[in-house]
Amino acid sequence: MHAITLDGFGGPEKMHWSEVPDLHPGPGQLRIRTAAVGVNRADLLQRQGYYPPPAGASEILGLECSGVVDEIGEGVEGWQLGDRAVALLDGGGYATHVVVPAGQAIRPPKGIDLVSAAGVIEVAATVMSNLDRVQLGSGEWFLVHGGAGGIGSFAIPYARALGAHVATTASEAKLEHCRRLGAEIVIDYSDDWLTQLMMATADRGVDVILDIIGAKYLADNVAALRDDGRLVIIGMQKGTKAELNIAKLLNKRGTITATSLRGRPAAQKAEICQQVAERVWPLIEAGRIKSAPETRVEIQDAAEAHRLLASGDVIGKVILTV
Known part of the structure; x- marks a missing residue:
């Protein structure tokens, strides 16, 4: 698999598209083949060394993603290979594959394409x-x-x-x-x-x-x-x-x-994700909350995505496509 890695803290030039070891899910986890990744201000802070990931979380940037389930860990129910998913991550999103606790993955809202869905879960859960x-x-x-x-x-x-x-x-x-x-x-x-x-x-x-x-x-x-x-x-x-x-x-x-969403215990994040699916997705599906404007950037050009977000010139979400 490939991911954006850092060769130290600093500006966007520290980010590189690199080959990294493959990931496989443990008990209670899913692996998702990434379709897109939402870019957040927290990613910029982490790149600069100001927002370290929680203990045990991936050092790779990225707090939300969308994609397709391609491997299922022991004990996980309710998911099948090929299911579409969006996930709230502790880290690791800027990659071709992510591993996430099954409770932090939910199906995207109906009527939203998979790339756009990558930019919704983190803001929905936070707000x-x-x-x-x-x-x-x-x-x-x-x-x-x-x-x-x-x-x-x-x-x-x-x-x-x-x-x-x-x-x-x-x-x-x-x-x-x-x-x-x-x-x-x-x-x-x-x-x-x-x-x-x-x-x-x-x-x-x-x-x-x-x-x-x-x-x-x-x-x-x-x-x-x-x-x-x-x-x-x-x-x-x-x-x-x-x-x-x-x-x-x-x-x-x-x-x-x-509050900080990222550092919450997994059980709390799983509960928040379930509440998003039950309370927020129906508002999106009914058209009461419309998708924000997007700027899409290929993941290999993640450094440019960070420059765009930092500039303040974009409206809505910046999304990396994989």
Whole structure:
């Protein structure tokens, strides 16, 4: 088999298409012949040495993939050779084959081609599990930063499907995309997004914030919360350390939580995947959540895919085709 390997941490030039030892599933595992792989910001961080895989996970990049089951481990039920699958991975996606616990593989939504399906499972699992965590409710106001990216392009229609009102930040060129997804308030993040948000909400702010930015936005995120508001941090694109004004949080009875999907125990990830299949796939199949725009790149050119994602010029998902 072949995979993208690293000859050290650093820029995209550290990535190479290489022959690596074949993988075979152990008990409770599936092997998937990869059709496509979703590219995520976490992959860029891992390439740079800032996001190591969990203990025992593959050192190869890649947290989600689609493909066809071509080998089944002992004790696995409900799968047959040739079945189409999407998988939430601990690592290892940038390869011609992956091995994954059977519980972290589910069948793709009906009506979605196998390549597009590769870019859905990670964002669906991340958004669904985190909005469950902060209990986003119908009628509440929800803010997601980076509304035109992979997470945002899924979170906007998903939150609308839950009955929430949606605000988002994005670059000026991408605001119309966010409107088409269903965002009611769209804000150019380069022009004092907090002031714009408070004006648009009559100084009330929002009930829930899903944040991919991290330290740079912490103070403004707290300021943007309504009473009993909840901030969930899932990324650190703009720093890991910031000062928190506890008095402001206390006065609002606010909650801040932070989660990482990758490091969760296998049983939790299996449960999340099953919930995605039961709750999210029907929304996609009914057309209530539409596939985000895609930029497809051949896996041998994964370095170019990383450059594209880092540039901020793409909308939606970057997908490697195998």
